[in-house]
Amino acid sequence: MAGPAQEVAGAAKAPEPGVTGRAGAVTQRPARRARWLRAAACTAAAIAAIAAYARLSGTYPVNSDGANIVLMSWDMLHGNLLLHAWWMSDVSFYTTELPEYMLIDAIRGLSPDVTHIAAGLTYTLVLVLTVLLARGRAAAGDGPARVLISAGIMLAPQLGVGIFVLLLSVGHIGTAVPALAVWLILDRARPRWYIPVITAVLLAWAMVADTLVLVVAIVPLALVALFRAVRRPAPGGEPAAAASLRSAWYELSLAAAAVAAVGLSWLAQQAIHAAGGYTLHQVPFSLVAPARLGVHAAATGDSLLALFGANFGGLHSGAAAAFAVLHLAGLALVAWALARTIRRFTSCGLIDQVLAVAIVLNLVMYLFSSFSSGVLNGREIALVLPFGAALAARSLAPRLRGASPRGTSLRGTSPRGAGPARMLLAVLTGTALAGSVACLGYELAQPVSPPANTRLAAWLQARHLTSGLSGYWQASVVTVGTGGRVTIRAVTTAGGGLVPYRWEARSPWYDPRTRYANFVVLQNQPGFFNEWQPAAAARATFGAPAQIFRTGPYTVLVWKQNLLPALHEWAVRTGTAGTSVTSYRFGPPMPSARGPLPLMPGSLVPGVPAPGDPVTRSASGTGRPG
Numbered sequence: 001m002a003g004p005a006q007e008v009a010g011a012a013k014a015p016e017p018g019v020t021g022r023a024g025a026v027t028q029r030p031a032r033r034a035r036w037l038r039a040a041a042c043t044a045a046a047i048a049a050i051a052a053y054a055r056l057s058g059t060y061p062v063n064s065d066g067a068n069i070v071l072m073s074w075d076m077l078h079g080n081l082l083l084h085a086w087w088m089s090d091v092s093f094y095t096t097e098l099p100e101y102m103l104i105d106a107i108r109g110l111s112p113d114v115t116h117i118a119a120g121l122t123y124t125l126v127l128v129l130t131v132l133l134a135r136g137r138a139a140a141g142d143g144p145a146r147v148l149i150s151a152g153i154m155l156a157p158q159l160g161v162g163i164f165v166l167l168l169s170v171g172h173i174g175t176a177v178p179a180l181a182v183w184l185i186l187d188r189a190r191p192r193w194y195i196p197v198i199t200a201v202l203l204a205w206a207m208v209a210d211t212l213v214l215v216v217a218i219v220p221l222a223l224v225a226l227f228r229a230v231r232r233p234a235p236g237g238e239p240a241a242a243a244s245l246r247s248a249w250y251e252l253s254l255a256a257a258a259v260a261a262v263g264l265s266w267l268a269q270q271a272i273h274a275a276g277g278y279t280l281h282q283v284p285f286s287l288v289a290p291a292r293l294g295v296h297a298a299a300t301g302d303s304l305l306a307l308f309g310a311n312f313g314g315l316h317s318g319a320a321a322a323f324a325v326l327h328l329a330g331l332a333l334v335a336w337a338l339a340r341t342i343r344r345f346t347s348c349g350l351i352d353q354v355l356a357v358a359i360v361l362n363l364v365m366y367l368f369s370s371f372s373s374g375v376l377n378g379r380e381i382a383l384v385l386p387f388g389a390a391l392a393a394r395s396l397a398p399r400l401r402g403a404s405p406r407g408t409s410l411r412g413t414s415p416r417g418a419g420p421a422r423m424l425l426a427v428l429t430g431t432a433l434a435g436s437v438a439c440l441g442y443e444l445a446q447p448v449s450p451p452a453n454t455r456l457a458a459w460l461q462a463r464h465l466t467s468g469l470s471g472y473w474q475a476s477v478v479t480v481g482t483g484g485r486v487t488i489r490a491v492t493t494a495g496g497g498l499v500p501y502r503w504e505a506r507s508p509w510y511d512p513r514t515r516y517a518n519f520v521v522l523q524n525q526p527g528f529f530n531e532w533q534p535a536a537a538a539r540a541t542f543g544a545p546a547q548i549f550r551t552g553p554y555t556v557l558v559w560k561q562n563l564l565p566a567l568h569e570w571a572v573r574t575g576t577a578g579t580s581v582t583s584y585r586f587g588p589p590m591p592s593a594r595g596p597l598p599l600m601p602g603s604l605v606p607g608v609p610a611p612g613d614p615v616t617r618s619a620s621g622t623g624r625p626g
Contacts, residue, residue, distance in 0.1 A: 171379025
């Protein structure tokens with residue numbers, strides 16, 4: 001028992017009533033203030049990143065791919081949530097980019113700027129999620145290095161084709177958002193029964209938007225989960241088979257979740273179709289002939305270099321070439337990390353294994369398929385960039401301080417080689433980060449490019465030509481660029497005439513009972529995104545035009561009647577009318593692997609006279625369209 005002296009001493013030390021509460025409150029205030037300041041700083045940084053990447057996207061002109069996504073989201077915003085009567089491409093983006101575009105449409109209105117703002121928002125989300133995944137549950141001292149490695153690899157997409165693939169074309173980079181979210185959950189959460197359920201729902205949600213999820217997320221997760229389940233040792237004292245199954249319940253549940261995601265996605269798509277929703281084209285997947293494999297291997301290499309900002313094709317300045325050289329450091333880091341993960345695969349963690357398998361599968365699919373037909377198709381492997389950046393950070397950052405990644409061992413590493421390897425890693429990391437920061441500043445100083453065919457849109461609007469037809473790349477970008485004041489609908493050739501182009505288009509656009517079109521725009525400017533000259537097909541479908549205008553590279557054929565009845569008749573004659581979408585070729589063809597490509601920002605902006613510039617005009621039959 002305590003004596004009287006101890007009781008008195010204890011009483012003397014006891015705080016007065018209320019003092020502890022006041023001291024705790026005083027202590028909590030700085031901590032709460034620090035949390036609010038961190039939250040405000042992160043919010044400001046995110047807003048700045050969105051603005052920076054939207055500005056960077058603006059260095060490349062919007063084309064009809066992005067414009068069609070704007071038109072879809074605009075239709076959804078105005079009540080057509082299931083996109084009834086829409087012919088989509090082979091990717092719907094229904095649960096990923098389209099909701100994002102809807103939100104921006106509601107604030108910005110029908111404008112080409114929506115494409116750039118959405119690109120900035122998407123890339124910022126991908127960058128943030130990549131950095132969070134890279135950081136993981138980092139050991140003390142690893143966190144900053146992981147952040148710097150991942151950010152250094154992704155910070156500055158390359159001007160030209162890099163911007164097209166990552167910040168302009170509504171390709172597959174947005175699919176990285178749900179995929180990275182799934183990996184982040186699996187990395188941070190404890191094994192619980194509901195984690196596989198959440199995984200299945202998120203993967204199904206992503207697959208409704210993009211079937212590439214099957215290659216970059218679902219199959220890798222299923223393979224890795226089964227691999228880990230098979231290799232998990234059974235607890236001692238129990239029958240091996242039963243004990244292994246019990247101990248591997250989480251891995252087996254993740255494999256089952258991956259399979260369930262495919263079924264859930266199929267059910268969701270069937271429900272959308274049954275409710276009268278959009279029509280989706282089949283993915284045009286085919287294996288390449290062995291004789292063409294060398295060409296496709298070169299295209300794969302070009303695409304990979306462009307993805308990491310190190311493509312040297314089409315560069316027109318010493319600064320751009322210097323930045324391409326510096327960006328090679330980021331690609332080297334990812335290659336190093338991938339090789340290291342494959343070599344130590346059995347001792348790596350779940351997420352590192354999934355990232356490595358996903359990268360390999362995506363590259364193999366690209367190399368051996370028709371997708372690798374040109375460098376602009378690098379969007380098909382866009383997820384290699386964030387996955388590679390996260391893997392590089394998780395695998396290599398511990399080596400900067402001589403430690404090993406969580407769950408791995410550095411046994412077998414020669415002390416003699418550890419120092420030089422660490423030094424090389426530090427040099428590559430510093431080069432990638434410094435190069436990306438300098439490159440981003442340089443790129444943000446470049447001028448903004450107006451949407452493709454901007455002056456054509458102004459020329460048509462000034463002459464009250466408000467409803468017409470043209471090729472895919474000339475059509476929707478003018479519609480969105482004018483805020484709908486001039487509408488041009490895409491057509492293509494079939495049977496020697498013109499028919500509706502059922503690729504990212506809506507069937508009511510071509511209904512002669514409710515719509516009107518009285519001109520056709522041709523373009524004789526060379527280039528994949530420019531040239532479209534089916535003059536003979538236009539005459540065969542609609543007859544001789546009443547007037548012919550020539551302005552810059554454009555020829556505008558004008559008739560005095562609505563062209564849509566004749567367009568419908570030709571579609572019926574050639575068997576391409578109605579809802580059948582397989583009677584002729586759909587989707588804009590990509591350039592060949594080594595052909596000339598519009599890689600620089602200004603190459604899509606035709607030098608067309610402004611509305612007040614001279615125009616050549618001829619009557620019907622007096623001149624042949626150029």
